[in-house]
Amino acid sequence: MKSSEQKKLLDDLNKVISKMNRTDQDAFKLLQKRDKDEEEFDTLSIARLKELHTRYVISKPKADFNALFKK
Numbered sequence: 001m002k003s004s005e006q007k008k009l010l011d012d013l014n015k016v017i018s019k020m021n022r023t024d025q026d027a028f029k030l031l032q033k034r035d036k037d038e039e040e041f042d043t044l045s046i047a048r049l050k051e052l053h054t055r056y057v058i059s060k061p062k063a064d065f066n067a068l069f070k071k
Contacts, residue, residue, distance in 0.1 A: 001046050009049055010035055012057045016018060019056055 013028055020028065031049055034041065041049065 001041065006035065006046075006049070009053045013052055017043075018057045020052075024052060024056075047063060 007049060009031060017025060017028060027048060029055075031041075034045065
């Protein structure tokens with residue numbers, strides 16, 4: 001995983017940290033500290049980050065604006 005992808009996942013999760021339960025918040029804070037120290041994430045950390053992202057970040061489909069303006 002590239003560091004830019006890693007930062008994007010962390011930024012997305014940072015927006016929804018209030019929705020997380022206590023154990024997930026603690027795990028996320030540890031991941032943030034590791035990122036701040038610029039440590040490489042191992043495979044378990046990457047898997048945990050992706051798991052948190054899929055659980056808490058809801059991706060909304062983009063609207064088709066051309067369909068709104070058709071006659």
